[in-house]
Amino acid sequence: MRVRVKITGAVQGVGFRPFVYRLANEWNLSGWVINSSQGVRIEAQGAEADVEAFLRRLQEHPPPHAVVAGFEVAGIPEQDGSGFRVLASDPEGEPAAFLLPDLASCRECLAEVRDPANRRYRYPFTTCTNCGPRYSIVEGIPYDRPLTSMRRFVMCPACEREYRDPADRRFHAQTNACPACGPRLELWDPAGQVLGQEEAALRAAAEAVRHGRILALKGLGGFHLICDARNAAAVRLLRERKRRPAKPFAIMAPDLEAVRKLCVVNSGAASLLESPQAPIVLLERAPGCGLPEELAPGNPMLGIMLPYTPLHALLMDELGFPIVATSGNLSDDPICFDEHEALQRLHGVADLFLVHDRPILRPVDDSVVRFIDGRPVLLRRARGYAPLPFDAGRKLPELFATGAHMKNTVAFSRGRLIFVSQHIGDLETAAGAASHERAARDFLRVYDVQPVCVAHDLHPDYGSTRSAPQWGRRLVAIQHHKAHVLACMAEHQLSGPVLGVAWDGAGYGEDGTVWGGEFFVFDGRRFERVGRFRPFRLPGGEQAVREPRRALLGVLAAAGRADEAEPLFTKAEWKVLRVALDRGLNAPWTTSAGRLFDAAAALLGLCTKTSFEGEAAMALEFAARREIEAGPVPLPFDNGIVDWAPLFSQLAEPGLPLRHKAWLFHAALAGAVTGVAQTLGLRAVVLSGGCFQNALLTRLAAQSLRESGFEPYTHRMLPPNDGAVAAGQICGAALEVESCVWQSLDES
Ligand code: ZN
Ligand code: ZN
Ligand code: FE
Numbered sequence: 208m209r210v211r212v213k214i215t216g217a218v219q220g221v222g223f224r225p226f227v228y229r230l231a232n233e234w235n236l237s238g239w240v241i242n243s244s245q246g247v248r249i250e251a252q253g254a255e256a257d258v259e260a261f262l263r264r265l266q267e268h269p270p271p272h273a274v275v276a277g278f279e280v281a282g283i284p285e286q287d288g289s290g291f292r293v294l295a296s297d298p299e300g301e302p303a304a305f306l307l308p309d310l311a312s313c314r315e316c317l318a319e320v321r322d323p324a325n326r327r328y329r330y331p332f333t334t335c336t337n338c339g340p341r342y343s344i345v346e347g348i349p350y351d352r353p354l355t356s357m358r359r360f361v362m363c364p365a366c367e368r369e370y371r372d373p374a375d376r377r378f379h380a381q382t383n384a385c386p387a388c389g390p391r392l393e394l395w396d397p398a399g400q401v402l403g404q405e406e407a408a409l410r411a412a413a414e415a416v417r418h419g420r421i422l423a424l425k426g427l428g429g430f431h432l433i434c435d436a437r438n439a440a441a442v443r444l445l446r447e448r449k450r451r452p453a454k455p456f457a458i459m460a461p462d463l464e465a466v467r468k469l470c471v472v473n474s475g476a477a478s479l480l481e482s483p484q485a486p487i488v489l490l491e492r493a494p495g496c497g498l499p500e501e502l503a504p505g506n507p508m509l510g511i512m513l514p515y516t517p518l519h520a521l522l523m524d525e526l527g528f529p530i531v532a533t534s535g536n537l538s539d540d541p542i543c544f545d546e547h548e549a550l551q552r553l554h555g556v557a558d559l560f561l562v563h564d565r566p567i568l569r570p571v572d573d574s575v576v577r578f579i580d581g582r583p584v585l586l587r588r589a590r591g592y593a594p595l596p597f598d599a600g601r602k603l604p605e606l607f608a609t610g611a612h613m614k615n616t617v618a619f620s621r622g623r624l625i626f627v628s629q630h631i632g633d634l635e636t637a638a639g640a641a642s643h644e645r646a647a648r649d650f651l652r653v654y655d656v657q658p659v660c661v662a663h664d665l666h667p668d669y670g671s672t673r674s675a676p677q678w679g680r681r682l683v684a685i686q687h688h689k690a691h692v693l694a695c696m697a698e699h700q701l702s703g704p705v706l707g708v709a710w711d712g713a714g715y716g717e718d719g720t721v722w723g724g725e726f727f728v729f730d731g732r733r734f735e736r737v738g739r740f741r742p743f744r745l746p747g748g749e750q751a752v753r754e755p756r757r758a759l760l761g762v763l764a765a766a767g768r769a770d771e772a773e774p775l776f777t778k779a780e781w782k783v784l785r786v787a788l789d790r791g792l793n794a795p796w797t798t799s800a801g802r803l804f805d806a807a808a809a810l811l812g813l814c815t816k817t818s819f820e821g822e823a824a825m826a827l828e829f830a831a832r833r834e835i836e837a838g839p840v841p842l843p844f845d846n847g848i849v850d851w852a853p854l855f856s857q858l859a860e861p862g863l864p865l866r867h868k869a870w871l872f873h874a875a876l877a878g879a880v881t882g883v884a885q886t887l888g889l890r891a892v893v894l895s896g897g898c899f900q901n902a903l904l905t906r907l908a909a910q911s912l913r914e915s916g917f918e919p920y921t922h923r924m925l926p927p928n929d930g931a932v933a934a935g936q937i938c939g940a941a942l943e944v945e946s947c948v949w950q951s952l953d954e955s
């Protein structure tokens with residue numbers, strides 16, 4: 208019998224064709240396999256039992272990193288011919304194939320790099336079909352060497368033999384390379400002068416780090432800034448030069464054993480650290496961790512990862528101690544990924560540049576994961592995860608979404624799938640806005656997206672809103688917090704009705720005020736804003752975001768106790784602020800839960816000014832330790848308003864220890880979610896927004912909901928923060944473009 212098989216999904220760049228080839232030979236089948244823009248196509252012919260066994264095996268045990276979305280088999284007439292062939296890729300047809308994320312080095316490759324007898328001994332660009340760069344070096348679909356930045360490297364005879372040998376681990380490995388034919392390492396000084404090459408470059412770079420200097424390293428998806436994590440002076444110097452006073456730095460440790468000495472590592476964290484995604488994992492510092500406070504001031508956790516390329520592994524082998532490996536940029540700018548650009552942008556920041564000549568075609572940051580309520584939650588979704596899509600559970604029109612203003616991502620839909628881009632970053636700076644446009648254009652081009660409609664945030668001044676008209680003629684604005692709720696629903700394939708709780712720092716509301724503590728009922732068609740926090744003013748507007756004391760003033764003023772905030776300001780500031788509040792000048796109304804966290808942190812004396820987003824909320828979370836068994840005062844919910852005033856009165860009382868007050872605040876807010884849920888009586892409660900990056904709030908809210916018979920839903924694949932907004936905009940636009948799509952398709 209002869210069959211034609213069409214396999215779609217993330218099936219390219221995972222060794223699918225060699226896998227099929229070996230399987231076909233095992234069962235003595237003839238035919239061929241080809242990578243097409245639609246995925247992998249196979250024709251296979253042989254005895255009926257053999258063909259069936261082949262298909263069963265292929266379906267039940269595909270190659271390890273493949274994500275199969277569709278598997279179609281059709282019987283066709285038999286043909287003459289013998290042998291099974293791997294055909295060159297077919298560039299025709301509608302691109303439906305997926306791109307794979309960059310994957311951490313596999314064990315076999317790392318073993319070769321450390322084996323003196325191997326021809327790839329100490330070669331930093333060793334990869335195989337199971338590991339190495341993908342998304343960061345791909346120009347187009349299908350995934351084949353001529354469409355990657357490896358195209359400039361012509362394989363030597365030895366590599367060519369591996370590439371052609373179906374029995375080899377590197378059979379059709381598009382990134383195949385060796386010291387004779389592949390990318391090379393160079394060490395540059397800040398003027399771009401070559402100080403050393405290959406082995407000498409690596410050793411000199413390690414020596415510099417050992418001596419407290421700052422190294423810019425071109426890695427997989429961009430540059431890292433590296434220094435000795437044990438050296439407080441080096442860490443301080445890096446903070447100064449990078450203009451990043453307090454935001455935590457990520458650490459890279461030589462191996463899992465080293466991580467265990469620094470942090471508390473449970474089995475879930477260990478397998479995540481060693482996974483092909485190899486993200487930064489936020490872990491509690493171990494007692495006797497010994498690393499300087501400067502790495503993450505006031506923070507009981509460290510963001511830590513393991514080496515994920517042979518280059519990182521070789522550097523760590525040389526050093527044998529943990530290093531700071533923070534993204535190569537200045538404060539809030541996007542990450543550098545080109546060595547010549549890095550010389551300029553990181554001038555005065557890095558002492559040395561360890562670079563290579565394999566071009567990075569798109570920047571991909573390290574992903575960040577935190578365990579919340581016992582499950583890993585992505586706080587930043589990039590390397591290892593993007594651009595894999597997720598199944599929204601219903602057919603969607605082809606749409607494009609430009610995302611939020613902070614932690615920007617873009618997204619598009621095709622079939623039932625939503626593809627969310629890698630973390631692009633904040634659009635505050637010109638560089639940030641430019642990298643958003645570049646990433647959007649790239650995403651649309653690579654996947655050949657023809658959106659029937661482009662979705663953007665309701666905020667007229669977001670960089671992502673202003674960029675939207677260039678991608679399509681029909682535009683739809685989606686309110687920020689509704690997008691949050693829809694994104695989380697889509698991940699869980701929920702169709703409603705749900706109670707949607709969206710809490711974050713700020714989003715443009717439909718009444719022109721700043722929303723951020725919102726409760727919606729969504730019935731599958733329409734949103735109703737059924738609740739919100741009691742509004743208060745933000746004196747100074749944007750400035751209040753960086754100054755929790757201003758949020759506190761707004762809260763106290765709304766409660767008629769403004770004077771209590773006076774000691775937090777200078778006389779001159781106070782005069783201006785009082786006028787601003789009395790006349791309502793530059794003091795917008797808000798319902799933001801994030802700003803309530805700020806106000807509480809300021810009231811408890813934890814933080815009156817901040818240098819990075821979320822700093823005050825983190826300080827409040829870390830301060831919270833439950834001491835006595837007394838609940839917080841319940842927050843009244845009347846007329847759609849959750850009133851925080853009794854809570855702030857309780858927090859202002861003298862006598863209670865700080866750690867107890869901080870806990871009370873979290874418990875009260877968690878209780879407010881359950882309170883509103885009980886009033887509305889909907890079983891499914893969706894929690895989204897940056898506030899749910901707070902592990903204590905999320906755990907307390909989820910527990911309290913479960914105990915009261917509700918079902919809480921939190922993000923699984925997307926971050927709870929604004930990285931999820933683009934996916935939610937897709938869903939919101941789908942509702943507008945095809946009204947009622949949410950329920951009708953669910954029922955069909
Ligand atoms: Zn490998
Ligand atoms: Zn070679
Ligand atoms: Fe948000």
